[in-house]
Amino acid sequence: MNKKTDIIVVGGGPCGSYAAYTAVKHGAEVTVCEEHEEVGGPRHCAGHLNISSLKRLGIRVPQNVIENIIKGAVFISPSGKQFVLRCRDPVTYVVNRELFDKQMAEVAMQSGVDYRFKSRVKSLVLDSGSVKGVALQGEKLKANIVIDAEGCSSKLLKQTGLKGLKSGMVARGIQAEVDGFEGIEEDMVEVYFGRNVAPGFFAWIIPRKDGTAKVGLATRAGNPQEYLHRFMKKHPVASERLKKSNLTYTSVHPIPMEGPLPRTVSSGFLAVGDAASQVKPTTGGGVIFGLTCAQIAGKVASEAVDVQDFSETFLSGYQRRWKQVAGFELNTMLRMRKMLDSLSDRRLDNVIGLCSRLGVNNVLEKAGDLDFQGRSLISVAKYPGTAAVISYFIFSWLTSTTRQ
Ligand SMILES: Cc1cc2nc3c(=O)[nH]c(=O)nc-3n(C[C@H](O)[C@H](O)[C@H](O)COP(=O)(O)OP(=O)(O)OC[C@H]3O[C@@H](n4cnc5c(N)ncnc54)[C@H](O)[C@@H]3O)c2cc1C
Numbered sequence: 001m002n003k004k005t006d007i008i009v010v011g012g013g014p015c016g017s018y019a020a021y022t023a024v025k026h027g028a029e030v031t032v033c034e035e036h037e038e039v040g041g042p043r044h045c046a047g048h049l050n051i052s053s054l055k056r057l058g059i060r061v062p063q064n065v066i067e068n069i070i071k072g073a074v075f076i077s078p079s080g081k082q083f084v085l086r087c088r089d090p091v092t093y094v095v096n097r098e099l100f101d102k103q104m105a106e107v108a109m110q111s112g113v114d115y116r117f118k119s120r121v122k123s124l125v126l127d128s129g130s131v132k133g134v135a136l137q138g139e140k141l142k143a144n145i146v147i148d149a150e151g152c153s154s155k156l157l158k159q160t161g162l163k164g165l166k167s168g169m170v171a172r173g174i175q176a177e178v179d180g181f182e183g184i185e186e187d188m189v190e191v192y193f194g195r196n197v198a199p200g201f202f203a204w205i206i207p208r209k210d211g212t213a214k215v216g217l218a219t220r221a222g223n224p225q226e227y228l229h230r231f232m233k234k235h236p237v238a239s240e241r242l243k244k245s246n247l248t249y250t251s252v253h254p255i256p257m258e259g260p261l262p263r264t265v266s267s268g269f270l271a272v273g274d275a276a277s278q279v280k281p282t283t284g285g286g287v288i289f290g291l292t293c294a295q296i297a298g299k300v301a302s303e304a305v306d307v308q309d310f311s312e313t314f315l316s317g318y319q320r321r322w323k324q325v326a327g328f329e330l331n332t333m334l335r336m337r338k339m340l341d342s343l344s345d346r347r348l349d350n351v352i353g354l355c356s357r358l359g360v361n362n363v364l365e366k367a368g369d370l371d372f373q374g375r376s377l378i379s380v381a382k383y384p385g386t387a388a389v390i391s392y393f394i395f396s397w398l399t400s401t402t403r404q
Helices: 014-025 051-057 097-110 155-159 224-234 287-307 312-342 345-358 361-367 373-380 384-399
Strands: 004-010 030-033 048-050 066-070 072-076 082-086 092-095 114-116 123-127 130-136 139-148 170-178 188-192 203-207 213-219 247-256 269-271
Touching: 004 014, 004 130, 004 287, 014 030, 014 097, 014 139, 014 287, 030 139, 048 051, 048 287, 051 092, 051 287, 066 203, 072 345, 082 345, 092 097, 097 114, 123 139, 123 155, 139 155, 139 287, 155 269, 170 224, 203 224, 213 224, 224 247, 269 287, 269 312, 287 312
Parallel strands: 004 030, 004 139, 030 114, 072 188, 139 269
Antiparallel strands: 048 092, 066 092, 072 082, 123 130, 130 139, 170 213, 170 247, 188 203, 203 213
16 A cells, blocks of 8 residues: 555545545645546536525635526426516526536645546455545555545445445436527526426526526436426427527436435545435535535544544544534425425425415525525424415325325
């Protein structure tokens, strides 16, 4: 084995880079192993990120990374009913994920993180049940701690004996780009529901400032390419928006939907981001919660380096802290996802129609952080309009004939 480093991070995605950056800032020596020859590709994500959450994390997004600034969303029901939620102030950035990931890595490198590109980690190196490094093609790297930020496969995590992602709870997401759109306000995204549109998920159209758009969907059943083709060509609303546009890019990638993994640490090992399923089960958004947990992982790993304690007991501090910050939220969103899954198209039509009729957009604007949907739900539940919608939602779930 080569020289030992304090921490090896597997994967140079946003969560890997942010964990590495945080650990280096706290004095640890960190190497990131990334399988590709550079970070950011192939781009698979819509890059729709909440501005206030990025600020809370202290992440500055340069202008050239921002493709658009969004003030709200139009929710379109299976039968075409629309509910418009427009806020006064900007709510989200649409970022170019390739440039965003590069920027995160650049900041980490400038802070002293060492990146090894074209370095695919084949397995963990274990000694008496503790992780002691990683094995690459023809080479082993020693470390006191490995942070697994490999994304949705969670292969390494399973090697430690921890439970990985359940295959039945992984959606297949398709992210496409088109060269134009019509009839969408430039600062609004459109979200489409329906079992024939995207079973177990939703479809989206996200305009960019340059007149192009990101179009995508995810599904837990069937072929995402076929659903995308049907969405763009046959959906009564979306096909009108996209009738003159051509596809310029597509990519398919998994999205973990089961809520966070219960155990994310073992001796000498921490898992973050998609590898730990720290993804919102309602929307599939994994960047903000992944970064939130990666920051905690970087801190706890560097604290372990300070005291030279790499035991599971010490590293469990990571698990405790991320659960305090994100556990309630992710688990509430998992319940919301299960409720949504159980609603028939007719009930979804009713929910969206009800939101529109009761004017709950004014209330939802006060909801606060879009990422912390559990807390937001509690804060708006006292208003009569939203209380009615939530009650109908729960009633529909309880009485749903499709519930398993
Ligand atoms: C269609 C789609 C749309 C999405 N839209 C959004 C959105 O709008 N907003 C949002 O917040 N989230 C979105 N997501 C989810 C988001 O993309 C992920 O949650 C996020 O990328 C997770 O970051 P990560 O760093 O954990 O993993 P990743 O971004 O997957 O990065 C993992 C990195 O590890 C590398 N790697 C993997 N295995 C190895 C190995 N063995 N050795 C070395 N390197 C390795 C990979 O090459 C990659 O660079 C979307 C996902 C999909 C599929």
